[in-house]
Amino acid sequence: MEAVILAGIARRVLDELLRNPYRTIELRSARNVMAVEAALREAMRLFLTYDPFEDVSTGTEGLLAELMEAKYLETRIPWEESDEREVTICRAKVKLVGLGRVVEVERRKGVMLARVRELFPHEMDIG
Template identity: 35%
Template sequence: MKITALTGISSTVIGELKMGKPRTIELQSANNVVAVASLEPGPDTHLFLTSVDLEDISPGDMGIIVKVLSVNITMKRMIDIIHPVYYEERERLSARVQVRYCGNSMVKSVSAGSLCHPTEVDVVMAAHYRAV
């Protein structure tokens, strides 16, 4: 199954999702925001979540498959003013995605995306683990 990957997700968050309850994750990493920006929530929309960093993801890495329940993209504007000399305006794009755990999975192959395109992985559902 080829699906979009979210990388660098905390092991704690992945463990919490494995308990079965839907959870909302706030994403601020540019590659993860791009990955969910074009998703339409629905019964056939899935993501692969892993704690492995984007640069390090490779075949054999473990993660989980989740179903996407909702997606919300927001722009936050922050202004810092120190009168009369300093004025700085910043914008931060972030995404909130609500997901529900489907199952454990392992990466079979990686299709690296560019800055504006998400990374896709071909995954297989893990039926069991083996000792290495």
């Protein structure tokens, strides 16, 4: 199965998604926001992993989720140290589908995609 990669997801978010299969995730990373846009356009599943984008490769484990909906919010940055005044936040509502392991990674139009093999719970190494 092919899925769009969301990387660098907090461990507590992954744990909460395992306990409750529905969750709204707040994304601020430009790469993850672009990934959600691509998943919406192509009607693809998401592969969520704790690992950063640079470390996602064959063997990376994570969660497979269906993207239910996504909303984009523009918000002002309250501190003066930043060179930017606004940030785009994406709130993506997802539904857990299962566990997965990356078989192959591919970049397509600036978005990372993975061919993912679904796993049984006893095959998973995520702590």
